[in-house]
Amino acid sequence: MFTVKDLVFKYPKNAEDTIKGIDFEIKQGEIFGFLGPSGAGKTTTQKLLVKLLAYDKGEIHFDGKDLHSFNDVFYEDIGVCFEMPISFSKLTAMENLDFFQKLYKNHADIQPLMERVGLWEDRNKLVGEYSKGMKIRLNLVRALLNKPKMLFLDEPTNGLDPKNARIVKDMIREFAHNGGTVFLTSHIMSDVDELCDRVAFITDGKIEEIDSPRNLKIKYGQRTVTVEYKEDNQTHVKRFTMDEIKTDAFAELMRTKEVETIHSGETTLEEIFIQVTGVKLHGED
């Protein structure tokens, strides 16, 4: 769907390049996570992909064609879900959606989308009276108004309660299942892990890693199993390598001790994020 080759970008006022020659591909039907600390170039890359910024060096291809060759028709095929509310506060939700939808040729049916995100009952309320969570859900409906082939999602579950976050995640998964492609950025690593087929980590304008969450966990995790067991009223911990679990020592422990927990040495995406980018997720920078 998107192919990016040796992309370089510098803001006119900056001395240094913000994007320093990145390469990646987003395949049709996949959910592609794009992760990185603030200031790493994540936002700039997204702006370049949605043509909000123009690039001089490198290549971006969308649907096999140079992105430069697209005019505003490009936006018929994409939907962008912003992190912050993007609606006219003194218009109702339906007035907002009606205004934006009429800018497109393709029109999705608004009612099922609004019902799905739980806003149909409040469709005639002024958006200014919506809660933050409602505005974020409305953003997703806005992004889907034109039946896009590709969705850009920026922190789509940020500010949502677990029930609504689940609905939004289900909708994203269904969108991809039906052939849509998703470019997702989020700091909620459990969401990224749950949704993304592949993820890329960008740091200081360069892509450090691209792979599936599973492969990354194998690469960055430890091939060990840690067993906690009780003996003499005390908890003991013993670690085995993956090869050692085939030995009698492991089987013996399992058979003879009171095992409390068993953990594989698989790491989390959060740990990988910290390791790759060198930045902690909470209180980053």
Place this chain on the structure above:
Amino acid sequence: MAKIKHLVSGEFTRLAKYNLFTASLVVAMVWVVMGYFLELDEFKAFLPFVFLMETSAMTSLLVGAEMFYEKKEHTISSMLISPMTEFEYILSKILVNILNIAIIFVIIGASMYFLKAYLFNFQWLFLGIILVTSFYVFIGILLSYISKDFTALLLNYMVMMIVLVLPSIGVVIGILPESILEYIFWSPTEVTLRLLNASFLDSIDIVQYLKDAVYIVLVSLLMLRYGVLPYFKDYATKDLGV
């Protein structure tokens, strides 16, 4: 064309919902009330002031305020990721303001007709509005580009008024000598006055009118090309997470 029509209609709806159109109407009513109390000759002498305030000051302020709201609510960014060009967006603003000013002037003109049995030359008036509105729409857009918040917008607007509008108004209301006219002859506000005054003057200097028309259109095009368009996306997406 359908898209422009939709954008214009959307702009008008928002002007009404954000009470900007109401504010514009209230100002028009002030002129109507003044017209009621003044003699016809007095009001005719006052008309250039009304024209200038409506086309320049009101238009720039309305556009600046609209842009401020659209930036604050990020709707301008949402429009930029829709199948429409920046030019279409700006054109819709120009058309809405032409219509807005035309409505205001029709109200003032109609009140003058019924109160004083005086009729403007509406063809010249509308032509004048069409020629000058873009310039003040662009001023409003540029003001929003350089203003960090609404207070800064109002301050910049005041500076614009003092530099651009006040000299012409000063002459119209007699607080500045007419001798300064030779220095501000090609000031956009003076050109605006000459173009709009054609709607109530007994005779028109066609050559000067054409020169003024070409001048204001050229200045507007230069502003669009070198001031408005190059910085539009940057302004619209500066605070955008995506």
